[in-house]
Amino acid sequence: xxxxxxxxxxxxxxxxxxxxxxxxxxxxxxxxxxxxxxxxxxxxxxxxxxxxxxxxxxxxxxxxxxxxxxxxxxxxxxxxxxxxxxxxxxxxxxxxxxxxxxxxxxxxxxxxxxxxxxxxxxxxxxxxxxxxxxxxxxxxxxxxxxxxxxxxxxxxxxxxxxxxxxx
Numbered sequence: 122x123x124x125x126x127x128x129x130x131x132x133x134x135x136x137x138x139x140x141x142x143x144x145x146x147x148x149x150x151x152x153x154x155x156x157x158x159x160x161x162x163x164x165x166x167x168x169x170x171x172x173x174x175x176x177x178x179x180x181x182x183x184x185x186x187x188x189x190x191x192x193x194x195x196x197x198x199x200x201x202x203x204x205x206x207x208x209x210x211x212x213x214x215x216x217x218x219x220x221x222x223x224x225x226x227x228x229x230x231x232x233x234x235x236x237x238x239x240x241x242x243x244x245x246x247x248x249x250x251x252x253x254x255x256x257x258x259x260x261x262x263x264x265x266x267x268x269x270x271x272x273x274x275x276x277x278x279x280x281x282x283x284x285x286x287x288x
Contacts, residue, residue, distance in 0.1 A: 145174075 149167065 149170070
């Protein structure tokens, strides 16, 4: 590749066809200039050649149009199929998520009920334990106060006896 080809690469096939067209025009002009035929015959031959080239161009354009329509139809069908597949998959995912959400909600509700039952049970057990402990404390306090009263009475008697014996 030369420097010009490196700096300005051909970016599409249209450049190639433009080159062919320009080359064809230059060749036709050169043929006119160097042709041994008289002008009238040359113009007639040139008109025939242009008509032939035009017909071929129209034929190629028709084939390209048909191919383009065929490709566009195929792409449209594939896009429709893809859209249907994506829609179906999205619907499946939505259904799965909805089902999972309902299962999770039911599980949470059931777990909440179990926790409530456990808390109620534990609360009843604690209330019973507190009542029993309160009764035990009251009984112990009563017994202790009787003992203190008895000890106080005994101490009073001892103080009286020791006071009387000193005087």
